Amino acid sequence: xxxxxxxxxxxxxxxxxxxxxxxxxxQLAHLGADVIKVEAPGRGDxxxxxxxxxxxxxxxxxxxxxxxxxxxKSITLNLKDPRGKEILKKLxxxxxxxxxxxxxxxxxxxxxxxxxxxxxxxKLVYCAISGFGQTGPMKKLPAYDxxxxxxxGIMTITGEEGKGTYRVGYPVADTIGGMxxxxxxxxxxxxxALGNKDGKGCFIDISMLESVIxxxxxxxxxxxxxxxxPTANGNDxxxxxxxxxxxxxxxxxxxxxxxxxxxxALCGVLGLEELIGDDRFTSRKExxxxxxxxxxxxxxxxxxxxxxxxxxxxxxxxxxxxxxLTVPQVLALPQIADRGxxxxxxxxxxxxxxxxxxxxxxxxxGDAPSVDMPPPELGQDNTDILxxxxxxxxxxxxxxxxxxx
Numbered sequence: 001x002x003x004x005x006x007x008x009x010x011x012x013x014x015x016x017x018x019x020x021x022x023x024x025x026x027q028l029a030h031l032g033a034d035v036i037k038v039e040a041p042g043r044g045d046x047x048x049x050x051x052x053x054x055x056x057x058x059x060x061x062x063x064x065x066x067x068x069x070x071x072x073k074s075i076t077l078n079l080k081d082p083r084g085k086e087i088l089k090k091l092x093x094x095x096x097x098x099x100x101x102x103x104x105x106x107x108x109x110x111x112x113x114x115x116x117x118x119x120x121x122x123k124l125v126y127c128a129i130s131g132f133g134q135t136g137p138m139k140k141l142p143a144y145d146x147x148x149x150x151x152x153g154i155m156t157i158t159g160e161e162g163k164g165t166y167r168v169g170y171p172v173a174d175t176i177g178g179m180x181x182x183x184x185x186x187x188x189x190x191x192x193a194l195g196n197k198d199g200k201g202c203f204i205d206i207s208m209l210e211s212v213i214x215x216x217x218x219x220x221x222x223x224x225x226x227x228x229x230p231t232a233n234g235n236d237x238x239x240x241x242x243x244x245x246x247x248x249x250x251x252x253x254x255x256x257x258x259x260x261x262x263x264x265a266l267c268g269v270l271g272l273e274e275l276i277g278d279d280r281f282t283s284r285k286e287x288x289x290x291x292x293x294x295x296x297x298x299x300x301x302x303x304x305x306x307x308x309x310x311x312x313x314x315x316x317x318x319x320x321x322x323x324x325l326t327v328p329q330v331l332a333l334p335q336i337a338d339r340g341x342x343x344x345x346x347x348x349x350x351x352x353x354x355x356x357x358x359x360x361x362x363x364x365x366g367d368a369p370s371v372d373m374p375p376p377e378l379g380q381d382n383t384d385i386l387x388x389x390x391x392x393x394x395x396x397x398x399x400x401x402x403x404x405x
Contacts, residue, residue, distance in 0.1 A: 004367040005032030010189060012097040013038055013088075014072060018047050019064070019145070019171055020129050020208060021101035023178030026068035028097070028185065030360045030369040036095075036385065037069065037376065038088065041076040041405055044378040045069070060378050061350045070343065070357055071371025075386070076379035076405050079110050083404045088112060090389045092120045096201075097185055101129040104139045114203045124201040125188045129181050133207035143208060148173035152212040153230070157219055160234040176215055177208035241287040242266065245324060247299050250306045252324040255314065263287070265317040269310075270301045339363070345374035379405065 010033040014025040022037075022045065029035040039045055044060060051063025078084040089112075092098060098117065100107055107113045107128070114126045128134060131143020149155050149167050159166035184204045192199055213220065218239075219230040230238075235245035240258040247253075257266045260283070267275050275281050275297065280290040287294055302310060307323045314321035323329075330336065341361065346354045351374075359368055382405050386396050399405045 004362075004364040004369040006364070007186070007189070008032035010034065010097065011036065011095045012099065013091055013095045015098065015100040015102075016129065017045050017101060018050075019068070019174035020177040020181070021099050022047065022065075022068045023175055024127070024129065024181040024185070025072065025099055026070075027179070027182035027360055029071035029371050030362070031186075032369070033097070035072040036091065036381070037072045037074045038079075038091070039074060039076050039378060041078050041379070041403060044074070044076065048378065056351060059350055059352075061348070061375065066348075066351070066355060066375040067357055069375040070345070071373050072376055073373075073381040073385065074376035074379055075382050078404050079112065081404045083399060085110065085112060087386070087389065087404075089117070089120050091385075092117050092124060095121065095124065096189065097125045097127065099127045099129065099181065099185070103142065104128070104130050104134045118201060118203075122200050123192065125185055125192065125204065126201065127181050127185050127204040127206060129177055129206040129208065131208050133210065134205045138209075145171035145174045145208075148177075148208045148212060152209055153216065153219075154212065157230045157232050159232045161232045163232075165232075173208050173212050177206060177211045180211040180214070181206045236291065240284060241291040242294055242298055244295075246295065246302050248302050248307045248310060249304060253302065253307045253310055254322050254324060256320040260284075262319045266298075266314065266319050269313050269317060269319070270298065272297065272301065340368035340370075343370055348374040349380070350377035351375075 007028055010028070012025055012028050012033045012035045014021065014035050014037045016022050016025065025033075025035050025037075037045070043049075045065055047065040047069075048060040048062050049057045050065070051057060051067075053063055056062050056066075077087055079088060108115075114128075117126060118124055130139070131148055132138040132141060146167060149172065150165075152173065154172070155165040155167055158168055181204070184206065188202050188204060191197070192201060222228045222230060235254075237243035237256065237258070240256075242263065243256045243258050245252050245254050255266065257263045263281075264276050267273050275294070279286070281287050281294055311321045311323055325333075331342070336342065341359055342356050343359050344354065344356050348355050355374070357375075359370055362369055382400070383393075383396060386399075386405075387393075391399075396405070
């Protein structure tokens, strides 16, 4: 088996919409799983209508959809129709994983909850992703990324203190929720393969809110253990100084001189050796207490040179430093090309153009996991999948005409 296709032979039913669930299944598809996206007839995943290109949105191939649905098949099913339910159950019989991100209780009301589907297939790993989880007083509340960011505390520690709150610049709650789900599913599959629970599946309950909070260990623990309430620190590292963003002659530079030897090396490069013995900056504690003064002294020199000059000089002496790049700039880095982070698909059906999208950021045995198929058109695999379930061409045509597909 190809090391980057560790989930080869695993079938995943992706009943999810927009981002958290699709991003989860995006990871599984790249790791080799056969992912079948189950979508509502006529409209499909809402993300098909989202993104910066309105022409693609109108074609139901929105950029937001294509970003995390490459490598998947697409079938349309009306899950409110008894015939649609029966087809899903037939798919479940052959599946290893089902992922959904409906509001808690929706699948149960459809008669397709875990209690029912685990009887259809006892080995099924069923993953439900929601804003707040399947239990608790908030379980039925609607949730989008923006709502979860606000409730998680992230917005109050992003930006500068006293200047209002800021959301993180991409859907971090959806993304972390999806990544957490992919990790949990992979773990459940490994446990099942090892014979845990006699080889049976399990029910995975993913809360986007809890997933985000779980990644905030440092700031949360400062409050839980040390009693210090987290605050916004702008571009400064709250644990160390000089560590943050500084102005140069042509922009900004990130410097992380977190260790004493790094601070001393930084001062050497800048010709500010006198700061090493300055009582205001002799240790991490003093440098944090006098951060503003220290930043001003460093920037007086940093502004005499361009960012690239300082990045090269600092890194050469072991001081971590890097430019502050735009998205186009980072995508153009030779490092990104060398690592195979981007995937290209030519003349994508439904989109009518070439596209480039991201892979996963994983390397396994030297390979970057990839998928062979571009994002699917809505329902493009109806015939192949339903024929594989034993339905005839006439039966498939009837189901389509009657709104089941």
